[in-house]
Amino acid sequence: MRRIYLDHAATTPTDPEVARVMSLYLTDRFGNPSSTYSYGQEAKKAIEEARVQVAELIGARDDEIVFTSGGTEADNFAVKGVAFANENKGNHLITTSIEHHAVIETCKFLERKGFRVTYLPVDVYGLVDPSDVKKAITNKTILISVMHANNEVGTIEPITEIGKIAKERGISFHTDAVQTVGHIPLNVDELGVDLLSMSGHKLYGPKGVGALYVRKGTKLVPFMHGGEQERRWRAGTENAPGIIGFGRAAELARREMSNEAERLTYLRDKLIEGILERIHHTHLNGHPSGRLPNNVDVTFDFVEGESIVLNLDLEGICASTGSACSSSSLEPSHVLLAMGLSPEQAHGSLRLTLGKWTTEEMIEQVLDVLPRIIGKLRAISPLLRNHR
Numbered sequence: 001m002r003r004i005y006l007d008h009a010a011t012t013p014t015d016p017e018v019a020r021v022m023s024l025y026l027t028d029r030f031g032n033p034s035s036t037y038s039y040g041q042e043a044k045k046a047i048e049e050a051r052v053q054v055a056e057l058i059g060a061r062d063d064e065i066v067f068t069s070g071g072t073e074a075d076n077f078a079v080k081g082v083a084f085a086n087e088n089k090g091n092h093l094i095t096t097s098i099e100h101h102a103v104i105e106t107c108k109f110l111e112r113k114g115f116r117v118t119y120l121p122v123d124v125y126g127l128v129d130p131s132d133v134k135k136a137i138t139n140k141t142i143l144i145s146v147m148h149a150n151n152e153v154g155t156i157e158p159i160t161e162i163g164k165i166a167k168e169r170g171i172s173f174h175t176d177a178v179q180t181v182g183h184i185p186l187n188v189d190e191l192g193v194d195l196l197s198m199s200g201h202k203l204y205g206p207k208g209v210g211a212l213y214v215r216k217g218t219k220l221v222p223f224m225h226g227g228e229q230e231r232r233w234r235a236g237t238e239n240a241p242g243i244i245g246f247g248r249a250a251e252l253a254r255r256e257m258s259n260e261a262e263r264l265t266y267l268r269d270k271l272i273e274g275i276l277e278r279i280h281h282t283h284l285n286g287h288p289s290g291r292l293p294n295n296v297d298v299t300f301d302f303v304e305g306e307s308i309v310l311n312l313d314l315e316g317i318c319a320s321t322g323s324a325c326s327s328s329s330l331e332p333s334h335v336l337l338a339m340g341l342s343p344e345q346a347h348g349s350l351r352l353t354l355g356k357w358t359t360e361e362m363i364e365q366v367l368d369v370l371p372r373i374i375g376k377l378r379a380i381s382p383l384l385r386n387h388r
């Protein structure tokens with residue numbers, strides 16, 4: 001059976017060109033980048049090239065990029081790093097109720113350490129209101145952290161507006177751009193951010209590598225203590241193959257992004273329209289137009305998302321009920337609840353995220369299979385029986 005992979009928000013397949021470059025640094029060019037002989041210096045040079053490639057993708061300078069073990073570490077680094085570096089200035093952080101767990105759990109940890117955190121609400125589309133950010137600021141606020149686009153519903157947040165507010169008040173501004181980097185054009189100066197998180201495996205690079213953009217002059221404490229790697233921001237022997245693969249993925253994304261975003265938007269809209277047309281009692285989650293080009297998130301009344309995912313899997317289609325890290329838990333999505341959905345509706349959600357190798361034929365196949373699955377599940381649904 002041919003597989004149709006529609007879970008690119010969870011992870012993307014590694015581009016073969018990325019894998020090819022990485023394999024060189026796993027085999028022949030295995031040297032430690034800190035070693036002074038040529039094996040080491042070869043790896044060091046390639047890491048610095050990757051830094052330039054990643055910086056160029058987001059309009060940053062290469063010395064503002066710190067490589068990390070992924071998006072989670074970049075989020076931890078940004079939030080804890082700024083909090084601990086500014087303790088003498090204040091103890092208040094502002095974030096949103098729809099952040100990835102990497103930010104939310106870090107904020108909860110800081111609350112246990114005596115910091116105060118405001119979790120801003122969102123509207124029915126999952127949008128944060130910049131005026132809510134303004135109202136939440138106190139003279140103790142040291143960090144604002146708002147994600148660029150939500151990983152579940154795909155809504156793109158008004159980062160530029162919030163960036164202006166943060167700048168006016170002299171507050172550090174972080175955005176988790178794990179879902180947008182390499183997918184939509186993005187420039188750190190236009191967004192007005194001081195810190196920005198990225199992850200390799202969301203843009204056809206490898207897993208276990210990411211980066212934090214740190215604007216020159218931003219006050220934060222290092223994430224790992226030890227050697228002098230990453231200009232002392234993040235000690236530890238560099239994941240050279242990972243970083244070099246991430247760099248190549250960033251370069252490919254920069255070249256392919258605009259055509260790819262256009263192609264995916266067409267397929268996304270075809271899938272959304274097809275689902276809403278063919279399956280009644282179905283709602284689109286997230287913003288109708290201000291959303292990621294590859295994101296389709298829908299709620300089917302009277303059915304469980306988990307059952308849909310299992311049935312799709314039997315047909316060779318990979319999809320998810322929400323973010324990968326929460327899809328193994330039976331808690332309804334905190335994002336959908338924050339958008340005002342009931343726990344039952346949140347349980348009936350399905351996320352389909354498209355990618356580089358998704359074709360129109362695959363979308364047609366999903367549109368053929370999905371109504372059958374929903375029909376079958378509704379026929380045996382106690383939720384529907386209770387509703388009647």
Ligand SMILES: Cc1ncc(COP(=O)(O)O)c(C=O)c1O
Binds near residue numbers: 009073075102150
């Ligand atoms: C918005 C967002 N932030 C952070 C992460 C975590 O990134 P990583 O898997 O690289 O740790 C993810 C991954 O799902 C994400 O979607």
